[in-house]
Amino acid sequence: MPNNEVAEKVQNNVASKDEVVAKVVNLKKYFPIYKGFLVKKHVGDVKAIDDISFEVRRGETFAIVGESGCGKTTTARTMLRLTDPTDGKIEILGTDISKLSREELLPFRRKMQIVFQNPIGSLNPRMTVGQILTEPMLFHKIVSSQQEANEKAVELLRMVGLKPFHMDRYPHQFSGGQKQRIAIARALSVNPEIIYLDEPTSALDVSVQAQIVNLLLDFQKNMGLTYIFISHNLALVRFISNNVAVMYLGRIVEMGDVNEVFDNPIHPYTKALLSASPIPDPAIEKKRKRIILSGNVPSPIVRPSGCFFNPRCPFRMEQCDKEYPQTKSISENHQVACYLVDKREV
Amino acid sequence: MESILSVRNLSTWFFLEEGVLKAVNDVSFELAPNEVLGIVGETGSGKSITVRSVMRLIHNPGKIVSGEMIYRGRGREEDIAKMSDDELTHIRGKEISMIFQDPLTSLNPLYTIGDQLIETIMQHQDVDRAGAWRLAVEALDKVQIPEPEKRMNSYPFEFSGGMKQRVVIAIALSCNPKILIADEPTTALDVTIQAQVLDLMKQLQTEMKTGTLFITHDLGVISAMADRVMVMYGGRQMELASAEDVFHKPTHPYTHMLLRSIPRVDIKQESLESIPGQPPRMIDVPDVCPFAPRCPRRLDKCSKELPKLDEFEPNHYVRCFNPVEPGGDLYA
Numbered sequence: 001m002p003n004n005e006v007a008e009k010v011q012n013n014v015a016s017k018d019e020v021v022a023k024v025v026n027l028k029k030y031f032p033i034y035k036g037f038l039v040k041k042h043v044g045d046v047k048a049i050d051d052i053s054f055e056v057r058r059g060e061t062f063a064i065v066g067e068s069g070c071g072k073t074t075t076a077r078t079m080l081r082l083t084d085p086t087d088g089k090i091e092i093l094g095t096d097i098s099k100l101s102r103e104e105l106l107p108f109r110r111k112m113q114i115v116f117q118n119p120i121g122s123l124n125p126r127m128t129v130g131q132i133l134t135e136p137m138l139f140h141k142i143v144s145s146q147q148e149a150n151e152k153a154v155e156l157l158r159m160v161g162l163k164p165f166h167m168d169r170y171p172h173q174f175s176g177g178q179k180q181r182i183a184i185a186r187a188l189s190v191n192p193e194i195i196y197l198d199e200p201t202s203a204l205d206v207s208v209q210a211q212i213v214n215l216l217l218d219f220q221k222n223m224g225l226t227y228i229f230i231s232h233n234l235a236l237v238r239f240i241s242n243n244v245a246v247m248y249l250g251r252i253v254e255m256g257d258v259n260e261v262f263d264n265p266i267h268p269y270t271k272a273l274l275s276a277s278p279i280p281d282p283a284i285e286k287k288r289k290r291i292i293l294s295g296n297v298p299s300p301i302v303r304p305s306g307c308f309f310n311p312r313c314p315f316r317m318e319q320c321d322k323e324y325p326q327t328k329s330i331s332e333n334h335q336v337a338c339y340l341v342d343k344r345e346v
Numbered sequence: 347m348e349s350i351l352s353v354r355n356l357s358t359w360f361f362l363e364e365g366v367l368k369a370v371n372d373v374s375f376e377l378a379p380n381e382v383l384g385i386v387g388e389t390g391s392g393k394s395i396t397v398r399s400v401m402r403l404i405h406n407p408g409k410i411v412s413g414e415m416i417y418r419g420r421g422r423e424e425d426i427a428k429m430s431d432d433e434l435t436h437i438r439g440k441e442i443s444m445i446f447q448d449p450l451t452s453l454n455p456l457y458t459i460g461d462q463l464i465e466t467i468m469q470h471q472d473v474d475r476a477g478a479w480r481l482a483v484e485a486l487d488k489v490q491i492p493e494p495e496k497r498m499n500s501y502p503f504e505f506s507g508g509m510k511q512r513v514v515i516a517i518a519l520s521c522n523p524k525i526l527i528a529d530e531p532t533t534a535l536d537v538t539i540q541a542q543v544l545d546l547m548k549q550l551q552t553e554m555k556t557g558t559l560f561i562t563h564d565l566g567v568i569s570a571m572a573d574r575v576m577v578m579y580g581g582r583q584m585e586l587a588s589a590e591d592v593f594h595k596p597t598h599p600y601t602h603m604l605l606r607s608i609p610r611v612d613i614k615q616e617s618l619e620s621i622p623g624q625p626p627r628m629i630d631v632p633d634v635c636p637f638a639p640r641c642p643r644r645l646d647k648c649s650k651e652l653p654k655l656d657e658f659e660p661n662h663y664v665r666c667f668n669p670v671e672p673g674g675d676l677y678a
Binding site for chain 1: 506508509567604
């Protein structure tokens with residue numbers, strides 16, 4: 001029974017640093033495209049995630065970065081089983097959840113929570129903050145009575161920097177930053193181990209962004225939470241995360257320790273992303289030589305042959321449009337899928 | 347050099363049922379030809395309303411309650427604040443153009459982009475349709491849209507986000523305006539596309555010597571684009587100086603804290619400093635420093651009177667009673 005397993009793990013609270021809490025093996029998620037009205041014909045797939053694998057360790061922040069349409073949000077949604085994977089394994093706390101039924105999933109739903117990008121869309125406008133915070137606790141039977149739930153909700157509000165009297169207010173009475181605090185409090189209400197953060201600050205102003213990021217880091221330190229952080233903001237990723245995976249058209253092109261990947265990027269796409277991220281310093285910014293990529297991200301339905309990045313790549317070589325490069329390790333915690341790696345060794 | 351636009355004591359208020367929302371208060375600045383003036387600030391700081399006032403795009407219940415906006419692009423001094431609707435049609439799009447944040451909503455989905463370019467060109471220039479067509483193709487070529495002749499007949503939905511923003515830039519620059527106003531032009535775009543569009547804008551701006559008001563909340567983008575920077579908070583100017591001074595010698599506590607609250611991609615930071623509290627409410631606020639409730643250097647008089655915008659150093663203006671000395675400690 002996966003149920004007992006989880007309970008046991010929580011009781012023992014094995015806080016070993018190297019414990020893998022989430023592992024994705026050859027995960028694929030294709031969205032089929034149909035044509036025709038009466039007779040539907042399967043004409044192709046949008047390959048949103050195409051064969052990705054990675055491990056997330058306890059207490060770390062694992063970031064997934066990339067541009068719109070690269071599959072980063074789909075990865076989170078599939079790991080949460082909000083959509084079903086096409087193929088591959090999703091091991092959460094040692095159990096493969098990729099084929100579990102609704103009921104079997106329940107304990108994992110409690111262990112994994114998500115904070116969405118847009119706090120306006122993720123809080124029910126007809127529920128008070130109190131109801132928003134107590135519903136998940138009562139549903140997962142973490143508390144035995146409404147009163148206990150209320151007490152815990154007040155405590156959660158205090159933790160995220162809000163006041164007890166906010167319990168009876170509705171989401172529209174809060175600012176964007178406060179709403180995101182409520183969304184974080186709701187995620188924490190069921191004592192999760194893994195929290196998916198899907199662009200949690202991109203709808204917020206910079207001064208409020210720092211407040212939310214610091215709040216999240218405090219919780220991680222004090223509660224040993226594991227974060228899977230999805231963002232297109234590389235500066236924020238560098239600040240908040242330990243490991244990073246760079247995605248392009250459904251595949252991971254480069255992955256590893258965030259400082260190593262950002263200081264010593266190998267894949268031309270990672271290089272381009274980093275050079276496109278503006279630095280808040282005019283002295284540096286005005287002298288910087290940018291790698292300006294030509295064109296747009298190709299369609300995920302008909303992808304280029306060989307390496308998907310080759311039509312935009314400034315370092316394209318002969319073999320690049322023939323076969324997709326294999327992922328190779330260039331150091332203990334740094335993997336790249338690019339032919340340039342071989343050139344480097346020569 | 348004489349500035350092309352002088353805005354003096356501009357105030358734009360919105361008269362709402364709940365009270366008066368003072369969106370822009372007593373804002374003054376000069377824009378030199380061939381200069382990029384960046385305006386940074388958070389949501390509700392009044393940066394968009396400032397530039398919309400310059401274009402006279404303020405509608406009921408909003409009203410420009412005071413101030414003058416002297417435009418010198420046509421060999422004489424003209425006050426935009428006093429112009430009639432008729433005169434404004436000759437200014438908008440011809441002398442001063444604007445690029446908005448969302449390219450999706452600034453293009454009409456029912457017309458080809460060729461039609462939309464030609465409309466602007468024929469409105470302001472003395473050419474026939476064939477001449478306008480040629481100018482439109484040139485404009486598209488200038489913003490590096492491949493096969494411009496073919497693309498003239500395409501509809502906006504056939505373009506990607508970055509391409510749409512290029513078309514918007516082409517329309518804005520088609521009549522060689524003297525002033526370009528760009529309101530968060532790259533916020534809706536991905537980083538690599540943002541880099542393309544910023545690169546293009548910078549190149550065209552240098553080439554055409556357009557005075558530019560560039561609005562953004564992204565301090566990284568502003569450091570790539572702006573010559574001078576104006577920091578706004580709560581409807582007022584807090585600091586106005588060269589980009590180098592604002593970033594390297596921030597003097598207003600707000601600018602100071604803002605710069606320390608943003609993460610950087612090029613170095614590993616140990617901590618981010620957040621600015622405590624919430625952005626100010628804007629309705630029926632007294633004339634005191636709007637940043638006072640969140641400010642660590644607050645003095646007693648900060649919440650009683652409003653500091654003036656003083657020239658702290660040559661060409662470095664600050665509105666603060668207790669500014670930070672260059673290189674000084676914020677909490678000292």
